[in-house]
Amino acid sequence: MDSLKFFDCHCSFGMRSIRYPGSFYQKEDLIRKMKSCGIEKALVYHSMAQEYNPEAGNQMLMEAVQGIPSLIPVWAVMPHHTGEFPEPDELARRMKENAIQAVTMFPGAADQTYSMAEWNCGGLYGMLEEQRVPLLLGMEQTAWNDLQELLSRHPQLNVILTNVNYRIDRNLYAMLEKHDHLFLETYGYKVYGGIEAICRRFGARRLIFGSGMPVFSGSGAVSMINYAQISEEEKREIAYKNLENLLKGVRQA
Amino acid sequence: MSIADYVKKGLPLHEIPVIDCHNHIGLWKAFHIPDPSAEGMLSGMNRLGIDKVCVTAHSSIGPDYHFGNDMVMDAVARYPDRFLGYVTVNPNYPEDMEQEIRRCLPVKGFIGIKLHPSCHGSAVDNTNYTAAFEAAQKGKLPILIHIWGRENVADVDRLSDRYPDAQFIMAHAGGDVLSMGYALEVAGRHANVYVDVAVSTAYEGNVEWFVREIGSKKVLFGTDMPFLDPRPTFGRVGMAEIGEEEKKDIFGGNMQRILDQRAEGGSKD
Numbered sequence: 001m002d003s004l005k006f007f008d009c010h011c012s013f014g015m016r017s018i019r020y021p022g023s024f025y026q027k028e029d030l031i032r033k034m035k036s037c038g039i040e041k042a043l044v045y046h047s048m049a050q051e052y053n054p055e056a057g058n059q060m061l062m063e064a065v066q067g068i069p070s071l072i073p074v075w076a077v078m079p080h081h082t083g084e085f086p087e088p089d090e091l092a093r094r095m096k097e098n099a100i101q102a103v104t105m106f107p108g109a110a111d112q113t114y115s116m117a118e119w120n121c122g123g124l125y126g127m128l129e130e131q132r133v134p135l136l137l138g139m140e141q142t143a144w145n146d147l148q149e150l151l152s153r154h155p156q157l158n159v160i161l162t163n164v165n166y167r168i169d170r171n172l173y174a175m176l177e178k179h180d181h182l183f184l185e186t187y188g189y190k191v192y193g194g195i196e197a198i199c200r201r202f203g204a205r206r207l208i209f210g211s212g213m214p215v216f217s218g219s220g221a222v223s224m225i226n227y228a229q230i231s232e233e234e235k236r237e238i239a240y241k242n243l244e245n246l247l248k249g250v251r252q253a
Numbered sequence: 254m255s256i257a258d259y260v261k262k263g264l265p266l267h268e269i270p271v272i273d274c275h276n277h278i279g280l281w282k283a284f285h286i287p288d289p290s291a292e293g294m295l296s297g298m299n300r301l302g303i304d305k306v307c308v309t310a311h312s313s314i315g316p317d318y319h320f321g322n323d324m325v326m327d328a329v330a331r332y333p334d335r336f337l338g339y340v341t342v343n344p345n346y347p348e349d350m351e352q353e354i355r356r357c358l359p360v361k362g363f364i365g366i367k368l369h370p371s372c373h374g375s376a377v378d379n380t381n382y383t384a385a386f387e388a389a390q391k392g393k394l395p396i397l398i399h400i401w402g403r404e405n406v407a408d409v410d411r412l413s414d415r416y417p418d419a420q421f422i423m424a425h426a427g428g429d430v431l432s433m434g435y436a437l438e439v440a441g442r443h444a445n446v447y448v449d450v451a452v453s454t455a456y457e458g459n460v461e462w463f464v465r466e467i468g469s470k471k472v473l474f475g476t477d478m479p480f481l482d483p484r485p486t487f488g489r490v491g492m493a494e495i496g497e498e499e500k501k502d503i504f505g506g507n508m509q510r511i512l513d514q515r516a517e518g519g520s521k522d
Contacts, residue, residue: 003261020430022458022465033457037492038261166453166481169285190453192297192479193287217455219260223488226263227300 006039006222007240009102010136010162010185010210011071014047014060024214027064027071034070037218039211041070043102043136043243049076050106054085062098074136077103078112079120088127095133101247102134104162108141116146118153125150129157132249138163139188144171151179158183158246160208166190176202183246185210186238187221195228195238204234208242256500260491265302270505272512273298273483275397275424275451275475276306279324282315289479291328295335297478301487304505305337306478307364307397313341314369314399322357329362337512339367339397344381345374351384358388364512365395365420370405377408386412389419393516395508396421397449397475401428406435413443420511421446422473426463430456441467447507449475455485460493460503469499473507 011034013027024030025047034042044065049057054076065071075095080087086094095103107116114120128135137147140163151159162185164172169191175182176198186195186209198207211221225239259266279289287293289311298306308328313321318341325338340357342350357363366385370377377398389396400406400423413421426448427436433448440446450460450472463472474490476483490503 001262001264004263020456020459021434022460022462023456024458167284187485190482190485191284191286192289192482193293194482197287214457217457217459217485217489219488219492220455220485221488223260223263223491224482224484226260227484227487229296229300 003038004222004226004235004239006037006209006225007243008034008039008042008211008213009160009208009243010187011042011044011213012047012050013044013064013214014057016047016215017051020215027068030214031068031070033213033218037211037222039218039222040240041072042211043074044071045074045076045104050111054078054112073098073100074102074104075100077105077124078107079114079124081120088123091124092127092131095131096252099252100133101250102136103128104136104138106138106141108138111141116142117149122153125154125157129154131251132156132158134158134160134246134250136160136162139165139168144175147175148178151175151182155179155181157181158249160185160210162188162210163212164188166194169194173201176206182206183208183242186224187212187216190224195224196230199230199234204230204237205242207238208246209239256497257492260488265300266491266504267302269501270509271301271303271305271474272505272508273303273306273476273478274395274422274473274508275449276308276478277311277314277480278308278328279311279321281311281480286479291332291336294479295332297483298335301483303483303487305335307337307339307395307508309339309341309367309397311480313367314372318343318353322353326357326360329360333362336362338363339365341367341369342382342385343373344370344379347381347384350381354384354388358392364515365389365397367397369399371399371401377405378412386416386419390416391418391516393418393514394420395511397424398422399424400436401425401432403427403432403435406432406439409446410439410443413439413446417445419445420514422475423448424475425452426450433459437463437466440471447471447473447511449473450486450490450503451475451477451481452486453477453481455489460489461495464493464495464499469495469502470507472503474504
């Protein structure tokens with residue numbers, strides 16, 4: 001039996017304020033660990049884009065991943081009103097220029113501290129929806145009601161909910177029923193039998209492999225899929241194809 | 254094939270004994286678990302190659318330990334080769350503790366005691382737990398304790414001296430990362446203190462960190478199944494950058510040693 005190959009929607013590198021024992025932060029270690037876990041390529045953002053400033057971190061990211069095809073850059077975005085970040089049209093132009101296929105944002109109080117409501121971020125969401133650019137959104141950055149508003153107002157925006165946990169089904173199921181463009185990153189979804197239940201109820205297409213490395217365990221993340229009690233084709237979808245398909249839809253021209 | 258190769262290919266690890274020291278059974282109030290029954294757990298165990306699970310019921314760490322201990326008794330009776338039981342007690346019912354321990358521990362397949370001070374609103378060193386610690390001491394039994402935070406770890410530090418024959422398993426290795434460092438220090442100092450690797454926030458490299466700090470003989474494979482999916486923990490150990498013998502210690506060798514050293518006269522699984 002061959003090992004699965006993985007396309008990871010959620011990695012980062014760079015120095016962090018808090019580094020736990022045993023973890024790493026350099027891109028070389030990320031590449032080595034990806035290889036040992038069977039992760040062929042990964043969407044990556046720079047930790048400085050979260051913990052310092054999106055523009056500065058995005059720039060560091062682009063310099064760092066140049067010539068490394070296995071690391072696909074993800075930009076951190078934020079609203080433009082203070083002049084700290086480009087307006088949506090200018091952002092779209094720059095993203096195309098740099099072949100950016102996915103973005104993330106950190107509106108939470110522990111990070112960049114802004115409302116993700118329509119009055120603040122609506123223009124940004126509209127541009128991403130129009131360009132079919134997936135938004136990676138950490139569960140710790142939002143709340144269920146905020147997510148409901150976002151997905152209702154922008155029904156074609158592909159949102160991958162990351163950093164989820166095992167206590168969410170009683171809200172998640174209702175959200176998955178209502179919003180076809182909501183997807184779930186797998187590593188934190190440690191519901192016993194949860195992956196199998198999502199596949200039965202909503203289809204494997206709603207699950208996207210992500211590891212959260214280097215903060216969270218890459219080997220733990222791949223094991224959830226390697227040992228899932230679903231078909232081999234469903235595993236391949238979750239491990240690789242679903243993310244690849246989302247990125248194929250991004251308007252590049 | 255190495256243990257890591259099995260995990261990478263998603264194959265059950267039948268080649269070595271695998272004992273999960275930290276499990277539950279049954280429903281839990283706070284979230285949905287698709288199938289938390291004994292049969293649901295067996296399905297996951299077979300998929301991974303887990304030979305035995307050591308179980309306390311969710312109900313026991315919640316409101317009704319009689320209901321929960323009965324549920325464990327039922328699972329142990331129906332699947333004696335796969336399920337081992339912890340008797341769980343609640344310090345808010347001290348008048349019943351000795352009796353409940355006497356009711357459960359002699360039952361074939363019961364191997365130790367489980368305490369969940371956090372869910373029961375208690376400190377680890379609550380004197381109402383005395384009967385439980387004394388039973389563990391007398392029987393040289395494993396006593397699995399939910400440990401979260403430095404205060405809990407400090408309690409185990411003291412109690413493990415007071416009850417040197419009880420085998421203390423610090424669940425979640427202290428819980429938060431700062432407390433983990435302290436828990437490793439305590440486990441390293443006491444021959445009768447262990448940590449398990451059951452954590453929901455599975456940080457990169459922490460199995461390697463544990464082994465580097467205290468060696469593989471003091472680290473136990475525990476998954477918290479079905480409270481949590483066991484697969485990430487299985488992979489964290491199976492693919493850890495440690496030696497094959499160290500993985501064997503963690504996956505089952507250490508827990509088997511703890512079970513083997515129990516005093517004669519108690520129940521034998």
